[in-house]
Amino acid sequence: MHKISVNDREIVCESGETVLEACLREKIDIPYGCRQGACQSCMVRSLQGAPPLAAQDGLKEVLRHQNHFLACLCYPQQDMAISINPPAEFFTEATVIEKSLLNAETLQLTLQCKESMDYYAGQFVNLKRADGLTRSYSIANNRLHANKLSFHIRRLAGGRFSEWAHQELNVGDKLEVSDPQGLCYYLPTSQENNLLLIGTGSGLAPLAGIVSEALHHGHKGAIHLFHGSREMDGLYWIAEMQELAGQYPNFHYTPCISRGDAPDGVARGRANDVAMTLLPSLKGWRLYLCGHPDMVHQTKRQAFLHGAALQDIHADAFHVASATLD
Ligand SMILES: Cc1cc2nc3c(=O)[nH]c(=O)nc-3n(C[C@H](O)[C@H](O)[C@H](O)COP(=O)(O)OP(=O)(O)OC[C@H]3O[C@@H](n4cnc5c(N)ncnc54)[C@H](O)[C@@H]3O)c2cc1C
The missing domain is CATH 2.40.30.10 (Translation factors)
Structure with missing residues (x-):
């Protein structure tokens, strides 16, 4: 039997009982679904150190690292303080x-x-x-x-x-x-993998972070970045990225515009279409897609059809909050 502090309440978790069962018994409002660790609806966070390892089964590394765990899989081994708020x-x-x-x-x-x-x-x-x-x-x-x-x-x-x-x-x-969120991130594993990064507009932000991180870790595979906008004035950091490409032989940068005449060094077409034309076979590649939701959605399909495995496609669609949602 262990004490669990949940937000501003303290409850008891009986032996053989999961944190989720204890919360539900005490009528604590906690989201849940399958109760089997599959849907991850009951993900909560330990505020006092690492939770039991088994309760983090199936969670991405970044979430495990931040002490998130699944309440339905957690049999406490000591008193715990948890937050059931989302990250x-x-x-x-x-x-x-x-x-x-x-x-x-x-x-x-x-x-x-x-x-x-x-x-x-x-x-x-x-x-x-x-x-x-x-x-x-x-x-x-x-x-x-x-x-x-x-x-x-x-x-x-x-x-x-x-x-x-x-x-x-x-x-x-x-x-x-x-706290940082999202699963579209770079880990310095499988350094031989080729990376394809495609972003539109401010979607360059996370991609620039990933490129910088990968180069810092001495990523060995090719790194291809395509940054797209409708017109030239929607692009930025062209000189900076070109300079980086000059410094690192495995880094390749292609700015793209989908309207008007493209000056030298800039491709004409949507960034995703340009990328798929230049790189027709994506088997074994890791992809990062960020920016306009339509581009992200379409490129996921394209990449899959060009041989990329779904688990190797990481994406953040920049969905704009609805005017009615704060
Ligand atoms: C995972 C993720 C990452 C993101 N990363 C970035 C990023 O790095 N950079 C970035 O720039 N954005 C990013 N975004 C988008 C960002 O979160 C915001 O949605 C965006 O900046 C718009 O917010 P806002 O408050 O300015 O617009 P809002 O006030 O939410 O308005 C959104 C749109 O609705 C329109 N609108 C507002 N009120 C009305 C109304 N009454 N009637 C009709 N239309 C209306 C506005 O004109 C605007 O075009 C990201 C989104 C997500 C989900």
């Missing part, structure tokens, strides 16, 4: 230390976080402003900057967070930053 509910304070424009519509925002952030390159966080308005943004840097996170925020006309970030947020202002 996004863990916030730390951050201060704006830099704002600069990457192009007319994309802001690079750099935050200094009060606490060290344990993230993988390519993940995203939720940024929350003082009135509670919260939006997801991908981390644009590699893991070397534990406290300093950069984001690329595209301004949407009438967009509440992005317009505010562009126009009203100032250096020195505070924001709250959630």
Whole structure:
């Protein structure tokens, strides 16, 4: 029998009982589904060190590392303190230390976080402003900057967070930053794998972080980055990426535009179509797709048809929050 602190309550978990069963018995509002560790609906987080290993069965490495576990698989071995809030509910304070424009519509925002952030390159966080308005943004840097996170925020006309970030947020202002989330991230395993990264607009942010991380780890396979926009003024970091490609023979960068004349060094066409034409066989490749949801959706299909395995396709579609959802 062990005590479990759940948010602001304390309950008892009888021996032979799972954390989920104890919570349900005590009428604690906890999401759950299959009760067998498959659906992962009852994922919670230990606030006092690592949970029992068996309760993390099937979870991605990053979630295990952050002490998330499945309440339905957890037979406590000691008293526990847990949070049943989703990962996004863990916030730390951050201060704006830099704002600069990457192009007319994309802001690079750099935050200094009060606490060290344990993230993988390519993940995203939720940024929350003082009135509670919260939006997801991908981390644009590699893991070397534990406290300093950069984001690329595209301004949407009438967009509440992005317009505010562009126009009203100032250096020195505070924001709250959630725990890193998402499964579209780079791990320095299988270094011989070729990597294909395709992004549109501010979808370059997580991809730039992944490229930087992979090069830092001496990734041995080829790394191909395709960054797309409708027109030239929607692209950015062209010179920086070209310079990187000059430094690392295994890194290849192709900026793409889908409208108008493409200048030298820029491909004409949608980034995903250009990539599939240049790289027709993706068997054994690892893919990262970020940006417009339609592009992500379409490219997943294309990549699969070009031989990529579904488990090797990592994607973050930048779904825009509905006007009615805060
Ligand atoms: C995993 C993930 C990662 C992301 N990463 C990034 C990133 O790195 N960079 C980035 O720029 N974005 C990213 N996004 C998108 C980001 O989270 C926001 O959705 C985006 O910035 C828009 O937020 P907003 O508050 O400015 O717009 P909102 O206020 O949510 O408005 C969204 C759109 O709806 C329109 N709208 C608003 N109100 C109305 C209304 N009453 N009637 C009709 N239309 C209306 C707006 O004009 C706007 O076009 C990501 C999203 C996800 C899910």
